[in-house]
Amino acid sequence: MPQTPLLRSLWGMEVNTFRVTSFTLLAFVIAFFLCAFTSPIIFVEPWIIAQAFISEETRFALFLSLFTATSSTLISLVIAVPIAYLLSRTNFRGKTLIEGFLDIPMAVPPVALGVMLLIFFTRNPLGALINENLIRFIFEVPGIILAQFAVISVLTIRYLKEVFDNLPARYENVARTLGYSEWEALLYITLPAIKRSILGAALLSWARAIGEFGASLMLAGATRLKTETLPIALYLNLVAADLGGVAAISFILLIISCLVLILLRKILAGGFSA
Amino acid sequence: MISVLGLCARRGSFSLTNISFDVQDGAFLVIMGPNGCGKTTLLECIAGLHKISSGRIIIEGVDVTHLPAEKRRIGYVPADCALFPRMTVRQNILLAFRKSKGMRLEDLRKILRMLQIEDLMDRNVEQLSSGQKQRVTIARALAANPSVLLMDEPCSALDPPTKETFKGWINGVLKEVFHEFDIPVIYTTHDILEASAIGDKIAIMNNGMVEQIGSVNEVFEEPRSKFIAEFLGYNVLTGRILSTDGKHISIEVGGVALTAEGYNNALGISEEVVVIIRPCDIFLSPIRDIRSKWKGCHCNILEGTLESLRIEGSIVKADITVGNFSLRAEVSQDFLEDLRIGGRVFVYVKASRVKVLPGHTKA
Numbered sequence: 001m002p003q004t005p006l007l008r009s010l011w012g013m014e015v016n017t018f019r020v021t022s023f024t025l026l027a028f029v030i031a032f033f034l035c036a037f038t039s040p041i042i043f044v045e046p047w048i049i050a051q052a053f054i055s056e057e058t059r060f061a062l063f064l065s066l067f068t069a070t071s072s073t074l075i076s077l078v079i080a081v082p083i084a085y086l087l088s089r090t091n092f093r094g095k096t097l098i099e100g101f102l103d104i105p106m107a108v109p110p111v112a113l114g115v116m117l118l119i120f121f122t123r124n125p126l127g128a129l130i131n132e133n134l135i136r137f138i139f140e141v142p143g144i145i146l147a148q149f150a151v152i153s154v155l156t157i158r159y160l161k162e163v164f165d166n167l168p169a170r171y172e173n174v175a176r177t178l179g180y181s182e183w184e185a186l187l188y189i190t191l192p193a194i195k196r197s198i199l200g201a202a203l204l205s206w207a208r209a210i211g212e213f214g215a216s217l218m219l220a221g222a223t224r225l226k227t228e229t230l231p232i233a234l235y236l237n238l239v240a241a242d243l244g245g246v247a248a249i250s251f252i253l254l255i256i257s258c259l260v261l262i263l264l265r266k267i268l269a270g271g272f273s274a
Numbered sequence: 275m276i277s278v279l280g281l282c283a284r285r286g287s288f289s290l291t292n293i294s295f296d297v298q299d300g301a302f303l304v305i306m307g308p309n310g311c312g313k314t315t316l317l318e319c320i321a322g323l324h325k326i327s328s329g330r331i332i333i334e335g336v337d338v339t340h341l342p343a344e345k346r347r348i349g350y351v352p353a354d355c356a357l358f359p360r361m362t363v364r365q366n367i368l369l370a371f372r373k374s375k376g377m378r379l380e381d382l383r384k385i386l387r388m389l390q391i392e393d394l395m396d397r398n399v400e401q402l403s404s405g406q407k408q409r410v411t412i413a414r415a416l417a418a419n420p421s422v423l424l425m426d427e428p429c430s431a432l433d434p435p436t437k438e439t440f441k442g443w444i445n446g447v448l449k450e451v452f453h454e455f456d457i458p459v460i461y462t463t464h465d466i467l468e469a470s471a472i473g474d475k476i477a478i479m480n481n482g483m484v485e486q487i488g489s490v491n492e493v494f495e496e497p498r499s500k501f502i503a504e505f506l507g508y509n510v511l512t513g514r515i516l517s518t519d520g521k522h523i524s525i526e527v528g529g530v531a532l533t534a535e536g537y538n539n540a541l542g543i544s545e546e547v548v549v550i551i552r553p554c555d556i557f558l559s560p561i562r563d564i565r566s567k568w569k570g571c572h573c574n575i576l577e578g579t580l581e582s583l584r585i586e587g588s589i590v591k592a593d594i595t596v597g598n599f600s601l602r603a604e605v606s607q608d609f610l611e612d613l614r615i616g617g618r619v620f621v622y623v624k625a626s627r628v629k630v631l632p633g634h635t636k637a
Contacts, residue, residue, distance in 0.1 A: 170356040173323045176343035177350040178418040179373030184344075188369060193359045 037254060040247035048244030049251070052237075058248055060225050061233035068141065068229060069209035072148035076156040077202050084160035085186055089169055105154045113150050114218025121219075143220030144227055148209040155208060159201035163194050200267050207260045211253070275299050276320075276422045276458045281329035283319045290316055290482045293329070297422075297458035297475070302449070304473035304490075305462045308505065312482040313462040314353070317424045320460070321350045333421050349415030349423040353430055355407045357399040363410050364395040367417050374419035382417055388451050389413045405436040412448070416455065423452065425461045429468055444472045466506060470494060478502050500631060503550040509601050511549045512633065515541055522572065523630060525549055528599035532574050534628035546633035555627035556603035558592060559620050560612045572625035580619045583610070594621055 009015055041049070052058055087099065105113060120127035121137050130137075137143040167190060175185035191198065213231035220227040222236055230249055237245035277296040283289065290312045297303045305313050318324035320331060322343030330339045338346045358366050371382055386392050389409045394402065402410060408428055415423060429437050452459050463469050469476055470490055477487040486498045497503040503510050513527035523534045523541065527549055534549070541547060562575065578596035583605075585591075590605045592613070601621065605613065613619060 167359075168356075170352055170354070171358055173318075173321075173343070174350055174352060174356045175358075175369070176323065177321050177346070177348050177420075178370045178414070179344050179347070179375075180369075181342075181344050189358050192361065 040250050044243050044247040049247045052242070052244035052248035055245070055248075057225060057228070057233060058245065058252070061228045061230045061249065062252060064141070064144070064228060065210055065230040068144045068148060069206050069212075072145045072152060072209045073156075073202055073206040075145070075149055076153040076205055077198075079153060080156040080160050081191075081198070082186075084157050085164055085190070087157070088161050088164035089172075102154050102157060105150060106158070109214065110147075110151050110212060111214035111218060114147055114215030117146065117150060117215070117219050137219060139221040139223060139227060141220070141227060144216045144229060147215035147219045148212045151212050151215055152205040152208050156201060156205045159204060160198065163197040163201060164190075166197075167194055196267050200264055203260055203264050203267065207257065210256060275334060276460075277330075277332040278320065279330045279332070281316070281319060281326055281331065283315060283324060283326040283329075285315050285324065288312065288315070288482060290319065290326075293484055295477055295484065295487055297460060299458055300453055300456045302452070302459045302461060302472065302474045304469045304476045305460060305479060306464065306466070306469045306476060306505075307462075307479035309464055311479040313464075313479060314426055316479070317350070317426050317460065317462060320422070321348045321424055322346050323350075347419070347421045349418060349420030351408075351411050351415050351423070351425040351428055353427040355411040355431070357402075357407060357411060357414070359399065361399060362395065363391060363397055363399060363402070366399060366410065366414050367395075370414045370417040374417060377417070377419040384454075385413050385416050385451065388447060388454075390447075403436070404432045405440060408432065408440065412451075416451070420457065422457055423455075423459045425459065427462055427464070429463060429465065441468055441471050478505065480505070496629070497550060498631075500548050500550075503548070503629075503631070506552075507602075508550040508552055509556075511551075511599055513547055513549050515543055515545050515547055517543065522625060525628075525630065528597040530576055530597040530599075532576075532623075532628055533572055533625045534630050535572070535626045541630065541632065548631040548633055550629045550631060551601070551623055551627060553591070553602045553604045555623060556601060557622040558594070558603055558605050558609065558613060559622065560614070560617070562620050574621075574623045574625060574628065576621040576623075578619055578621050580613055580615055580617055583613065583615060594619055596621055 013019070087095065118138065121131040122128060135142050137146050171189055171193065172182070172185040175189045176182070180188060211231060212229075213235070216227070216229060217232060217235070222228065222232045224236060228236065230253055234246060234249045234253075237249065275296060275298050279294050281293040282291055288310075293316060295303065305316065307313055315324055319326045322338070322341065326339070330337055332338070333346065333348075357363075358369065361369075367382070367386070371377065374382075386395075389412060391406070391409050391413055394406055394410065399407070399410070408431070412425075412428075429440055432440055461472065473490045475488065476490050476493045477484050478493060479485065480501050486493055486502050493502070494506060497506055497508065500510055511527045513525040513532065516524040516526050516531065518524070518541070521535070525532050525534060525547060532549060558580075562577075576596045578594040578601070581593040581595055581600065583590055583592050585607075588607065590607055590610055592603045592605050594601045594603060603621070
């Protein structure tokens, strides 16, 4: 029996039960996150938030977060570029095993990673030696950077390997016939060709480092105005029941995330691979 | 000058075996062979991009066998150009020029002018047409001031009209450029017409080995093996020797007797042989009539049936059955209207154009 549907098309789109169902679900998910994003701003008194925004603590946490995340990203990048290049371009015995090994730090919860590092620097004689004589990691800012590095380095390697995999090795081969050594070919031909993709990978790693909480908490602790990054400040403020601080910092983190996403789109607008 | 001596290399289960040749300065060697015969691997071995297991490579008297790719000074033009992405033509060429050691800027300008890419300098390489890419890639290879130039199937990526221009261009402009440089050029292709149009010297490869090397005329006129004859498009038939008289050989092929000029005295009576005839050496006629210009030379006249005609460009290819074998022939369009498919035709082949190879040459 032919039925005339109530609505055949909406905004030029065909309407059927599948679409109605999925659009309802979509609307639900969007509403869910919108509620979460806006609540700290709407339901906390504005003057408390404003105060928290300009407080020394917030400014310190923001600066420390930007500093540590940028440092750990740069260190990861310097280490990950040659490693990712090697993994992408050469085949050697045990490569699959090594690649599998590099996946472990990504699967282990950051808190556990932080605890392991903590035990390394306290109980392991080598770790203790480094911590006592070289760089103090425990309960210090370098500990934050190391914790972030532990979480993002393997991630950076993986992102970059994918970038290198997308660029055929022929360019480097031609560069070598022109007189460029393997290092020079990487530096003068490969990296310029994929600089956008590398920037994108770095940005993703950086965003991950900004959000890093568990490993830093374990290794560097949560000392007010010392090892207080944005996520740690969020935690400290929540524990201290400072609602204004919590709202201000979550708002800042939201802004940073949005900026990262916008930047990423801009960077990758020219195409991710070569 | 470049000399390759007994080069062997492996790539997976494929291997290059005992490859030797040399190319003089200013000369052009065309390496030809079917896809997968090892042409690209050979070029990569010469360029130092693929490890060789034995043999030597000598360039201008220097043994470069154990030098890394960047110390060999070999210009390499890969089939797909591999222009450095996200850069301009200028950046690509300057990257090469920076490593040129002793090339003057005027020389570079001259290359750019001869290859007609002065106007393309500020374009991104992604914006170039296939022919422009090809020219830029050659300019980039030359800008590094190489001692040898390797070109891997430079025509294969071009669209057909560009390909025609490029072929003419190789003979004109490029040869002039290479002459200016006075370096050996090694060029691979699987296209016979291309090879015959440009090569001075030609090497035909099969399954990782060089089957024959010589001047283009020599190889095209006197294929040394059944494989080469087949690859060059000859009619390849097997037969048995009936008689020889020192001047002519009479061979039985599929129930028909053919006469060839007897230059191969090593062949004995009733020995199995391979008979090769070029399609363009076959003349077809609907009537049994020796043309006046063919008088005086020994001519085979065979009676057969015309099976099919195919027009390919300006030539017509015909399949004819004679006895119990078939022949391919090329007919000029002028004679097309005299021929009828399924009808009787007479096949004329001069005895001097029938070539006999020993039967035990490997396929």
